[in-house]
Amino acid sequence: MTADPFRLGWFGNLTAPEWKTPYRGNDPLTWFNGDFHVDMVRNLERAGFDFIMLEDSLMVPDIYQGSAEIELKHARYAPKMDPVVAAAMLARATKHIGIIATASSTFYHPYQLARQFATINNLSGGRVGWNVVTSSEDRAAQNFGLEKLPEHDLRYDMAEEFMEAVKGLWGSWGEGAILADAESGYYADYEKVQPVHYEGEYYKTRGPLNIPAGPNGRPVICQAGGSPRGRDFAARHADVILAIPNGAAGAKEYRDDIRRRAALIGRNPDEIKVFSVVYPIVGETARDAEEKNAAWYARKQHNFEVQMTHFAATMEIDFSPYDPDLPIPDEVSTNGHQSTLEIWRKQLAGKTIREGFSGMRVQTTEMVGTPDGIAAQMDEFMQEVGGDGFLIYGQPISRQYVAEMTDGVAPALQRRGLLRTGYAHDTLLGNLNSFN
Amino acid sequence: MPTADPAPPLAAETGTQPLVLWSVEGGDLRRQLASIAELDAVGVDAVVLPGGSLATADPILIAGAASRRAPRVGLIASLSPWLQPPFHTARVLGTLDALTRGRAGWLVDPAPTKFSATDDTDRWTASGVSDLAELDRAFADYLAAAAALWNSWQPGALVADVGGGQYVDPAKVQVPHYRGEFFSVRGPLNMPRSPQGRPVILARWPIGAVVNDTASSHADVLIVSQQADVSAARNQTATVLLELHGTAAGAPPATTADGYLISGVSDPALYGHVVHTVLPGLLPPTGRRGLLRERLRLPADAFDWTAPNPNPTPNATSATTKDLE
Numbered sequence: 001m002t003a004d005p006f007r008l009g010w011f012g013n014l015t016a017p018e019w020k021t022p023y024r025g026n027d028p029l030t031w032f033n034g035d036f037h038v039d040m041v042r043n044l045e046r047a048g049f050d051f052i053m054l055e056d057s058l059m060v061p062d063i064y065q066g067s068a069e070i071e072l073k074h075a076r077y078a079p080k081m082d083p084v085v086a087a088a089m090l091a092r093a094t095k096h097i098g099i100i101a102t103a104s105s106t107f108y109h110p111y112q113l114a115r116q117f118a119t120i121n122n123l124s125g126g127r128v129g130w131n132v133v134t135s136s137e138d139r140a141a142q143n144f145g146l147e148k149l150p151e152h153d154l155r156y157d158m159a160e161e162f163m164e165a166v167k168g169l170w171g172s173w174g175e176g177a178i179l180a181d182a183e184s185g186y187y188a189d190y191e192k193v194q195p196v197h198y199e200g201e202y203y204k205t206r207g208p209l210n211i212p213a214g215p216n217g218r219p220v221i222c223q224a225g226g227s228p229r230g231r232d233f234a235a236r237h238a239d240v241i242l243a244i245p246n247g248a249a250g251a252k253e254y255r256d257d258i259r260r261r262a263a264l265i266g267r268n269p270d271e272i273k274v275f276s277v278v279y280p281i282v283g284e285t286a287r288d289a290e291e292k293n294a295a296w297y298a299r300k301q302h303n304f305e306v307q308m309t310h311f312a313a314t315m316e317i318d319f320s321p322y323d324p325d326l327p328i329p330d331e332v333s334t335n336g337h338q339s340t341l342e343i344w345r346k347q348l349a350g351k352t353i354r355e356g357f358s359g360m361r362v363q364t365t366e367m368v369g370t371p372d373g374i375a376a377q378m379d380e381f382m383q384e385v386g387g388d389g390f391l392i393y394g395q396p397i398s399r400q401y402v403a404e405m406t407d408g409v410a411p412a413l414q415r416r417g418l419l420r421t422g423y424a425h426d427t428l429l430g431n432l433n434s435f436n
Numbered sequence: 437m438p439t440a441d442p443a444p445p446l447a448a449e450t451g452t453q454p455l456v457l458w459s460v461e462g463g464d465l466r467r468q469l470a471s472i473a474e475l476d477a478v479g480v481d482a483v484v485l486p487g488g489s490l491a492t493a494d495p496i497l498i499a500g501a502a503s504r505r506a507p508r509v510g511l512i513a514s515l516s517p518w519l520q521p522p523f524h525t526a527r528v529l530g531t532l533d534a535l536t537r538g539r540a541g542w543l544v545d546p547a548p549t550k551f552s553a554t555d556d557t558d559r560w561t562a563s564g565v566s567d568l569a570e571l572d573r574a575f576a577d578y579l580a581a582a583a584a585l586w587n588s589w590q591p592g593a594l595v596a597d598v599g600g601g602q603y604v605d606p607a608k609v610q611v612p613h614y615r616g617e618f619f620s621v622r623g624p625l626n627m628p629r630s631p632q633g634r635p636v637i638l639a640r641w642p643i644g645a646v647v648n649d650t651a652s653s654h655a656d657v658l659i660v661s662q663q664a665d666v667s668a669a670r671n672q673t674a675t676v677l678l679e680l681h682g683t684a685a686g687a688p689p690a691t692t693a694d695g696y697l698i699s700g701v702s703d704p705a706l707y708g709h710v711v712h713t714v715l716p717g718l719l720p721p722t723g724r725r726g727l728l729r730e731r732l733r734l735p736a737d738a739f740d741w742t743a744p745n746p747n748p749t750p751n752a753t754s755a756t757t758k759d760l761e
């Protein structure tokens with residue numbers, strides 16, 4: 001028995017590629033010119049990925065030890081260039097693959113965001129998506145004239161309004177509003193372009209937008225909420241959901257929960273595709289893969305430091321005052337990615353901070369093997385979960401890792417009939433929904 | 437008496453040939469992108485992408501989208517400061533400058549906003565503000581905030597030192613802690629200095645009734661609409677362009693400006709004439725290359741790094757041992 005076909009997405013960002021590998025070439029200092037990312041996205045398209053998702057954050061984290069030193073040493077969250085500008089470039093460098101860019105509802109205004117994503121939706125012929133995040137750092141707030149980030153659930157209240165305003169703006173150009181009629185001399189039909197007059201508790205925007213929303217009337221909506229509020233938001237608005245549940249059982253629970261929430265509000269659950277994050281370790285032989293995997297975990301101090309930057313960035317938690325040889329104290333909490341902290345706490349149960357974090361990898365389940373071995377593990381996982389897709393996370397990204405996925409794992413999946421071999425539709429939404 | 441050949445419009449020597457910038461306006465996005473690629477091939481120095489009118493897309497994204505198939509031309513986005521906070525503007529222009537290897541420009545447009553963009557915080561916004569003096573002060577503050585961000589990474593901050601395991605030298609990244617009358621930005625920017633140091637800044641001159649306004653006193657390049665204004669604009673800045681609108685572009689007049697900004701050429705016949713007949717007479721056959729600021733003959737020191745915050749607070753992030761040594 002095999003699973004039904006599923007999809008692959010790619011976790012990307014405008015950050016430094018893997019800069020220590022012997023195969024780093026000139027990329028560590030030249031990637032700012034875009035070549036590394038253009039090559040990457042073209043390879044993903046060749047391999048049949050549905051989309052690349054460009055993650056984002058808006059600060060240089062300096063929480064761990066009260067300094068940016070360890071962050072800038074490893075360059076995980078900074079430097080990071082703007083994903084929306086890069087998305088416009090990547091869209092024009094490709095023909096089929098979807099480009100999903102992250103933007104924070106907390107730091108954009110609905111008008112500006114609606115206009116930016118409408119612009120790329122037009123430029124890309126309907127291949128753009130917006131990853132809706134509410135941000136998680138006071139440091140980012142301080143870059144936008146605020147002292148503190150609004151509290152977690154309030155951010156989702158604001159995001160609901162934000163979404164309503166943005167959808168209103170995207171709808172402000174009715175179907176057929178653009179005439180481009182040389183004879184009558186009318187470019188657009190003014191009766192079909194209507195102000196929105198949105199007035200909420202948090203946002204006001206008059207509208208109309210100054211550009212139509214483009215193919216499908218809106219970009220694809222992507223979201224990664226893990227908390228109950230986040231899940232409700234995702235079930236209501238998202239076409240694509242990203243998640244890091246715990247194992248296949250956790251992924252099934254998460255997907256079923258999202259589908260149930262969607263059905264409750266009258267949405268067809270099949271319109272939502274849930275992508276579980278995995279970080280496959282690939283080798284030419286099974287033994288080769290096992291060795292690579294063991295080497296990955298053996299870099300204990302490196303992994304520990306990287307996890308410290310991760311918690312500093314996404315949760316603004318500084319673990320440096322705590323004894324690394326004791327478990328995470330109960331008093332540790334966050335206004336950032338709340339649900340994520342709870343998941344880690346559970347997973348690390350009992351382990352000390354040092355031990356737990358030096359052996360932590362961002363993944364739903366561990367996958368180690370040859371390209372065909374990984375394909376088999378994905379198949380098995382998907383039979384249990386029921387469908388949708390995987391988000392490949394190989395941070396930091398190297399050209400070698402891209403090749404392992406695009407020229408190893410993806411073709412192995414295609415041979416098993418589990419991955420698309422072409423794009424039947426012009427738009428990302430069309431391709432996402434070309435099968436259930 | 438035999439008539440001499442008419443003098444070439446301007447000296448043929450490359451260094452003094454006129455600069456040619458082109459304003460790519462409105463309409464279908466794919467046509468705009470095709471036009472930018474064509475103007476790139478002809479050797480135009482930069483295209484200006486307008487931002488304010490009905491049916492204009494976001495120019496920074498058009499620039500990003502065009503950047504690969506137009507690998508030489510400067511890409512200048514017309515951005516109103518009132519639509520987005522300084523952090524976004526500094527970051528998107530920095531990103532564009534990086535992705536284009538130093539071809540980004542910003543045509544500043546601090547006119548009162550037609551958009552209503554407010555939220556529930558008490559941060560200042562330009563929505564509904566029509567007092568030009570207030571807007572001018574706010575714009576000076578906005579530019580200073582952006583400059584503090586562009587200067588928050590020193591040259592040479594990226595080391596990618598594999599042996600030492602260090603990607604960035606943290607001592608070269610400073611927290612500006614910018615606090616102005618209208619805007620405050622803690623910083624640093626989350627990307628390093630871009631190839632030009634910062635984008636080239638352009639402004640139209642004069643703007644409204646405000647004399648010596650912030651935009652014209654901070655711009656690297658001023659755009660005037662009549663020859664009579666050239667010498668006054670020159671008192672403000674090194675590089676001045678004369679705007680030729682519509683049919684005027686069909687026969688560029690002699691000018692003491694450094695070159696032209698061609699705008700309002702949408703009629704296909706006029707477009708063809710200007711691109712294929714007029715431009716080859718103005719531009720060096722292979723076009724100019726390199727950083728946009730060099731092509732626009734701007735002094736390099738105007739783009740030098742300066743400390744983002746002359747009086748850093750003692751608890752600033754970058755106060756590492758290296759700083760204290």
Ligand SMILES: Cc1cc2nc3c(=O)[nH]c(=O)nc-3n(C[C@H](O)[C@H](O)[C@H](O)COP(=O)(O)O)c2cc1C
Binds near residue numbers: 337
């Ligand atoms: C795969 C994945 C990608 C994410 N990307 C971003 C991102 O780019 N920027 C960001 O601020 N948050 C990002 N998040 C965080 C989520 O938006 C969300 O805040 C988090 O999963 C916690 O859920 P909650 O907001 O419901 O508590 C991501 C989460 C996941 C699982």
